[in-house]
Amino acid sequence: MDQSLLELMHICPIFSDFNREQLEYLIGCNVMKIAAYKRNDIVFWTNTTPLKLYLLISGGIAMARDTQSGKRSLSKTNNVPGDLIGTVRLFSPSKLLWDYAVALEDSRVIEIDSSLFVQKGIIDMDIQLLLLHNIIGNVVEKIDYLGQKDRILSTASVRKRIAYYLLSIQDEKGHITLSSTREEIADYLDIARPSLSRELGRMQKDGIIRIDGHKVQITDQDAFDTLFD
Numbered sequence: 001m002d003q004s005l006l007e008l009m010h011i012c013p014i015f016s017d018f019n020r021e022q023l024e025y026l027i028g029c030n031v032m033k034i035a036a037y038k039r040n041d042i043v044f045w046t047n048t049t050p051l052k053l054y055l056l057i058s059g060g061i062a063m064a065r066d067t068q069s070g071k072r073s074l075s076k077t078n079n080v081p082g083d084l085i086g087t088v089r090l091f092s093p094s095k096l097l098w099d100y101a102v103a104l105e106d107s108r109v110i111e112i113d114s115s116l117f118v119q120k121g122i123i124d125m126d127i128q129l130l131l132l133h134n135i136i137g138n139v140v141e142k143i144d145y146l147g148q149k150d151r152i153l154s155t156a157s158v159r160k161r162i163a164y165y166l167l168s169i170q171d172e173k174g175h176i177t178l179s180s181t182r183e184e185i186a187d188y189l190d191i192a193r194p195s196l197s198r199e200l201g202r203m204q205k206d207g208i209i210r211i212d213g214h215k216v217q218i219t220d221q222d223a224f225d226t227l228f229d
Contacts, residue, residue: 005034008110012055012082014134022127029123031113037061037103046089046096052111054085059107061085062184063098074187076145077104077180084138090114091139104184153190158199161189163227166209166216176216 009015009023018026026032034057037043043054043061054061056078063075075098078085085101115122117132152164165185170176178185186193203209208224210217218224 005032005110008034008057011057012084012110014055014082014084014131014138017130017134018127022130025124025127031116031123033111035109035111037107037109039103039105041103043101043103043109044086044089045100046098050086050090050114052114053087053090053117054101055110055112056083056085057081057108057110060104061101061107061109062104063096063100064102065097065099072102074104074184076149076188077184079179084135085109086114087135087139087142090117149188157227158189158191158195159203160227161191162196162199162203163224165189166218167228174218176218178214178216 005027006020006023009018009026015023037059044050044052046063058081060077060079061083062077065073067073089096113122116128117135120128122128148164148168152161152168155161155164165188166176169178180188182196183193186196189196200209200211204211206220206223208218208220210219
């Protein structure tokens with residue numbers, strides 16, 4: 001029994017409803033393994049047959065596409081342990097916007113055989129149905145994320161885009177933590193990194209927010225709220 005794999009599975013939302021016996025059963029089926037990727041390694045290409053899904057253990061992985069000039073455009077970085085990567089590629093027959101998944105830093109993942117989700121009889125049916133149920137929940141969350149991004153990009157104002165982004169990552173206690181780099185945030189908001197830094201500085205100067213390292217505090221809620229009018 002791979003105890004390290006068993007421990008890591010406990011942090012993954014798609015296994016949140018599984019008991020120890022079910023997790024040990026999955027490990028015994030030899031359909032998962034731990035893999036490591038170095039910074040800038042390609043995890044997978046979207047134009048190839050998907051053989052695996054990927055559960056992030058540590059590091060950061062994003063979907064990417066290179067422009068004709070060579071500039072890399074990135075999706076939102078998957079940097080939360082348990083993030084599931086590759087579902088759209090597995091279930092969508094359409095050509096995807098992104099060309100590949102890339103490790104933005106040294107990363108570790110659990111690689112899961114994709115046959116678990118597309119073939120009957122590979123594993124116990126009840127466990128397979130539970131896995132599919134949890135993956136559907138993960139896909140729904142991603143759809144909500146895309147809806148948020150569409151709303152952000154529908155406004156031309158850099159300040160409003162930043163405000164929508166900060167609102168989207170604010171927790172229920174009002175805390176905001178920038179877990180992505182400014183370059184990644186700028187890519188997500190489709191603005192230049194210098195423009196992002198300048199506007200954050202202006203918002204702080206105007207007393208709307210206060211930035212302390214990776215923490216952001218809204219210091220003038222009324223002024224912040226008017227950005228959504």
